[in-house]
Amino acid sequence: MNPPSTSRPAPRRPVVEVLYLATAIAFFVWLLWYYLTTEGGPTLLAFTLVPVTFVLFTLDALRKDELYPSLGPIPNYIIAAVYCTFSITVSVYMFVEFEALGTVRAGIWDPADLWLGGLMALLVMEYARKRYFVLFVLNIVLILYAVYGRAVPGLFNHPGLSWKRVVASMSVEDTTGIFSSLPQLALTLIGSFVLVLAVLRAFGVVDSILRGASRIAVRSPYALPQAAVAGSMGVAAVSGSGAANAVTTGSATIPALIGAGMKREDAASVETAASLGGQLMPPIMGISAFLMAEFLDRSYFDVVARGYAPAVVYFLAVALGVYLMSHRQRGLVKVVTVEPMERLDWVRIGAFLGVVFGLIALMALLHLAPIFAALYVFVAIGGALLLMEAVTVFRAQGAGGARTLGGTLLRFVDIFASMTAELTLLLATLSILTGAFVTTGVPPKVGFILVEAASVNLLVMVVVAFLFGALLGMGLPPAPTYILTALVIAPQMIKVGIDPWPVHFFAFFLAVWGELTPPTSVVAAVTSKIARASFMGTLVRSIGLCGSLFVLMAAVFLRPEIVLEPGLAQLAATGLVLAATVGLTFSVQARFASNLVADLVARLVLAGFALIALAHPDPWVATVACIPVALFAGYWFLRRRS
Numbered sequence: 001m002n003p004p005s006t007s008r009p010a011p012r013r014p015v016v017e018v019l020y021l022a023t024a025i026a027f028f029v030w031l032l033w034y035y036l037t038t039e040g041g042p043t044l045l046a047f048t049l050v051p052v053t054f055v056l057f058t059l060d061a062l063r064k065d066e067l068y069p070s071l072g073p074i075p076n077y078i079i080a081a082v083y084c085t086f087s088i089t090v091s092v093y094m095f096v097e098f099e100a101l102g103t104v105r106a107g108i109w110d111p112a113d114l115w116l117g118g119l120m121a122l123l124v125m126e127y128a129r130k131r132y133f134v135l136f137v138l139n140i141v142l143i144l145y146a147v148y149g150r151a152v153p154g155l156f157n158h159p160g161l162s163w164k165r166v167v168a169s170m171s172v173e174d175t176t177g178i179f180s181s182l183p184q185l186a187l188t189l190i191g192s193f194v195l196v197l198a199v200l201r202a203f204g205v206v207d208s209i210l211r212g213a214s215r216i217a218v219r220s221p222y223a224l225p226q227a228a229v230a231g232s233m234g235v236a237a238v239s240g241s242g243a244a245n246a247v248t249t250g251s252a253t254i255p256a257l258i259g260a261g262m263k264r265e266d267a268a269s270v271e272t273a274a275s276l277g278g279q280l281m282p283p284i285m286g287i288s289a290f291l292m293a294e295f296l297d298r299s300y301f302d303v304v305a306r307g308y309a310p311a312v313v314y315f316l317a318v319a320l321g322v323y324l325m326s327h328r329q330r331g332l333v334k335v336v337t338v339e340p341m342e343r344l345d346w347v348r349i350g351a352f353l354g355v356v357f358g359l360i361a362l363m364a365l366l367h368l369a370p371i372f373a374a375l376y377v378f379v380a381i382g383g384a385l386l387l388m389e390a391v392t393v394f395r396a397q398g399a400g401g402a403r404t405l406g407g408t409l410l411r412f413v414d415i416f417a418s419m420t421a422e423l424t425l426l427l428a429t430l431s432i433l434t435g436a437f438v439t440t441g442v443p444p445k446v447g448f449i450l451v452e453a454a455s456v457n458l459l460v461m462v463v464v465a466f467l468f469g470a471l472l473g474m475g476l477p478p479a480p481t482y483i484l485t486a487l488v489i490a491p492q493m494i495k496v497g498i499d500p501w502p503v504h505f506f507a508f509f510l511a512v513w514g515e516l517t518p519p520t521s522v523v524a525a526v527t528s529k530i531a532r533a534s535f536m537g538t539l540v541r542s543i544g545l546c547g548s549l550f551v552l553m554a555a556v557f558l559r560p561e562i563v564l565e566p567g568l569a570q571l572a573a574t575g576l577v578l579a580a581t582v583g584l585t586f587s588v589q590a591r592f593a594s595n596l597v598a599d600l601v602a603r604l605v606l607a608g609f610a611l612i613a614l615a616h617p618d619p620w621v622a623t624v625a626c627i628p629v630a631l632f633a634g635y636w637f638l639r640r641r642s
Helices: 012-037 041-063 073-102 111-131 133-147 163-170 181-202 205-218 223-236 242-259 264-279 287-296 300-328 343-364 370-439 442-454 458-473 478-488 490-495 500-514 522-531 535-545 548-558 568-589 596-615 619-641
Strands: none
Touching (some): 012 041, 012 181, 041 181, 133 370, 163 370, 181 287, 181 343, 181 370, 205 242, 242 264, 264 500, 264 535, 287 370, 300 535, 300 548, 370 478, 458 490, 478 500, 568 596, 568 619, 596 619
16 A cells, blocks of 8 residues: 555545545445345446446545556546546436346347447456456466467467457346446345445454463463464454455564564565465355355355355365474574453454354354345444444443444455455456456366366376466465356366366465465565564465465365265364364474484385375275374474473
8 A cells, every 4th residue: 555645635535535434334224234134136227336346445545545556646536536426326317227238238239238348347457457457467478368379370370259249248238248247246145245245344343352362472482383373373264365464463473573583585475375264264265165166056055054164174275384383493482472352352363263153153054045044143233332432442432423323334344345345456457357268168168278287197187287277376366266267178078077165275376376376476575574574485485384285175085074974974084184283284384303314214104194095086095094193293292291
């Protein structure tokens, strides 16, 4: 974020703030009414509110001096006014003409339809240029390829589409483009979960989770890093974003770790690895999990129910890796003192637990649709937090508490509107990408090449798929990485007989891994900046702590029961995968002997038993292999004590 400009006239800032908050309140009220009634359906909602999300983005950037900071205040206000006026015009036009667009003029669009829809798509592309430049460039390349495909030689040659057809597919066609199912998903299902997340953040629940986790840190030097992992895990359950988790928890945990004596790169890597789990931990997983439910045409709860086992394996492996790292620095890290917990903090932690168990209970036991489960939890927990906040501030401040309470409510609306707008615009951008991708026939062509290269061999296909996803992750955020992997790789794997659940979880883990791949790891960039540490040093150490992601990518094929169906088979597979992960973590990070050769042999033997537990087709043999893994771990702890 750029610092506020000193050249901007002071009287203008409150006006922008008021305009933004007024728009945010209207946006929140509209969506809340939709969640309560589902009136008009998701398509009309997207046609009406996608332009409004761009208004929110524009006003938010303007109030933060991030719109076009090099142009100065006056040009920024003029550009913002043009953007907002046009976006509101599109919103009104699409709302009024919605029925005609879907019936009378479907496929035979008026010039006004194409001009307004096309220019709105360009504004969405401008959002992508400012937020996700690589994604913007990829969209431009695909659009040009859609029009001029006849100039491309070989397998990827195609006759080319007209500009009118491309503009229509980017905008007014509701099956592709900026009003299609992906932005609809952001405004409906994802938006309902953002309601829950926003109310927890606005009322200080996240801060209380961090204070609660810090209580662990007073027990021993090894407990402080574990407190960072525990705090991130708690926030991850209601965060769904690695970068957001890093900003939220890292600002508290990283300075504490450095202050206790941990090296800066190590402190940043601990928070990076823990924050990455923000996309893995149910019940509010990363955006790719919502997309998985959409691709598989299953309930979001079906994804959540299968997502707990991998998330637990990941966080336990990170906790173990962090413990081993702390042991290597046992002479540096010190016990710290923390502020005592207040009664209000415990109440907020209770609200957090109410959210987690409430969502699971409503979706699993009462079989409510996820959007209604999130809405009911929001009303119940939000109402309780609001009442508690009102009692607290009015008791402490009297009549002046109304201002404090109003500020908390505005903060909630701000968080909800900004997060939902950003997600909607991102998914609208991805809709342009997927539309161009599908209409030009790229996925089956790339899939044909991959199948030919792999000769329909599962191992080679998995390796090729990993390289494909890792390459995408080097330049793209997790959501587009998942979408492209699901479009290109998943159909080919499913054709050769692999169950869709392991395939899509593999794509999901690849997308999460993409958040860490150099050179564009946003999470590592955030944590290294907070720690004032080397970015590459942080990244290298983080990859070492996140090795369990590789194990999970292999496990979905070697032990597919871990994601096939919740139940005893899933628990058994989870136990084997966890044992293998523990063994591999010890083999990489622990030391078993003073003699280097003996230590290396011990590590290799341990890694061999861990791989047997992970990969052997006979579950009894795999289970027996867990015994030496446990013996090696026990020996290490006994050796450490002595």
